[in-house]
Structures are given as structure tokens and as C-alpha cells.
Amino acid sequence: MTSESARRARRYWTVLFLAIVGSLLGVWHNRSLARRQPDLVVVVVRGAVAPPIRLVGRSARWLSLQTSWIFRGRAAAEENRKLRARVAALEGENVSLREAAVNYDRLRSSIGFFNAPGPHPIPAHVIALRSDPRFDTLILDHGSQDGIHVNSVVRTPAGLVGHVFEVTSTTSSVLMLTDQKSGCGARVQRAESRAVGVAAGAGGADLELRYLPFGADVRPGDQIVSSGLGGIYPPGLPIGRVSRVIPDGGAAGKSARIEPAVDFGRLEEVYVLP
DSSP states (O other): OOHHHHHHHHHHHHHHHHHHHHHHHHHHHHHHHHTTOOOHHHHHHHHHHHHHHHHHHHHHHHHHHHHHHHHHHHHHHHHHHHHHHHHHHHHHHHHHHHHHHHHHHHHHHHHHHHTSSSSOOEEEEEEEESOSTTSOEEEESOOGGGTOOTTOEEEOSSSEEEEEEEEOSSOEEEEETTSTTOOEEEEEOSTTTOOEEEEEEOSSSSEEEEEEOTTOOOOTTOEEEEOSTTSSSOTTOEEEEEEEEEOOOGGGOEEEEEEESSOGGGOOEEEEEO
8 A cells, every 4th residue: 555545544544433423422411401410521612711801801800901091081071072062152152142242231221311302412432531641531432523523522321431531533532520620510410408519539439529618518429410500411300429528628628539430440331412
């Protein structure tokens, strides 16, 4: 027998042997299942394979615990970015709504004033506040082409602001009552007093009621209005409320501090009396 024939014979007998063994194992497996007994081959295979599988599973879980924070961190960072963008958008909307509410209240309070009898006042926006450091002035976005002229009186629904001292075709410069060089004839509104003086700036946020007669009946809490004396301001415009009476000061008479009716530091829109 040649070597080739011997190799073929060994292959044949090997295959036959494996087939017989497989058949016997199959019969044994089926009988074990029928008797509800564990298959020895399965037990052996499972026992051999289980430890590596457990080791691989534990390794995978450990690796997941060690590296998953990277992916969670990226996801959390992206979610935080979206949340921050949403919060910023909501804050912007909230600011816009608050501004709309403020403008609504301001305009609503001006309706009655604007519809009062007589010539309609000219609404104007403040485009510069205290533009000259030497004087308390403001600049308006309306001028002579809108009917504004020098000495036009400027006010808000709350009270008197000042008067126009310079005009261009499109802007107006206003000297506010808080300037120390301003002056407005003023009167105590209380019927029992009706004392008159001059309201002007006191060098700060307050006004000063000057040149009051020695015996003038002026008390804290008195409302001060324009008297109409002096030729610029009409009578009856609110100026403010007396906060403190200063004792007699010699020949000049006594004076009083006035808390202005207008918040001069927060002016946005005013009305010019034509």
C-alpha cells in the first residue's frame, strides 16, 4: 500500500470514528434530556466556557464604568448648553415683556394728560441727559419744525421739567429746574398759605424754594406749584413737595427744600407746551 493510500485510509477511519462518536453522543444527549438529567458534555463545555465569559463580562462592565463618564459628560455638556441657551432666550423675552409693561403703564398714565383741554402738548424723547457738565440740561429729538421755540415749557404728566433755551430744526435744549441758575415762580398750593417764592436747583437732586417772606406759612408736606409769575411758566404746574423748611436767614427771608415731583434722573419722554 502506497503512502497516498495510507493517508486516505486514515482519513476515512477518522471520519468514521468521529461519526460514530457523534452519533453515540447524540443518542446519549437525547436520552439525558428525556430523563431530565444534565448532559455531561454540556456540563463540561459550560464549565470550561463560563469562566472566560464571566471574565470578559466583568472586564467590559469595568471598562464601561471607567469610560462612560466621557460620553455622559459630552451629553451633559450639550444638554447644559441647550439649557443655557433656552434660559438666555427666556430672560431676553422676560426683559422685553417688562419693558413693554413699563411703557404701557407710562403711556396709559399720559392719556388723560394728553387729552386735557387746550393746545395739545408735543411729545418728545430725551436723546441726551445732562449733556453739558456745567448745567443741568437735556436734549430732545424735536425742534422748530415741530413747533417748539425758545422758552417753550417742558413737563411730564408728573410735573414741571424746565424750559427750552435753544432750538434747532430737529432738536431742542432744555434747562431743567434742578439747575442752580434756573428759576420758576412758585406758590404753596395750600389754601391757607398761598405763599410765593422762586423754585430753583439746590445743587443736587432737590429743589429750593427761595425768597419766601419772613412770615410765610410753609410746612413740610406742602405741595408747590408754579405761580405764573415771571412770564415763562403758566400757573398750576406741579413742582414738588416741601421736605424741610430752613429757618429765617437774614434779609433774604427764609427758604425750603422741595422734593421734585419729577424724577430728573430717569427722564425718557417729555411733553413740550407749544
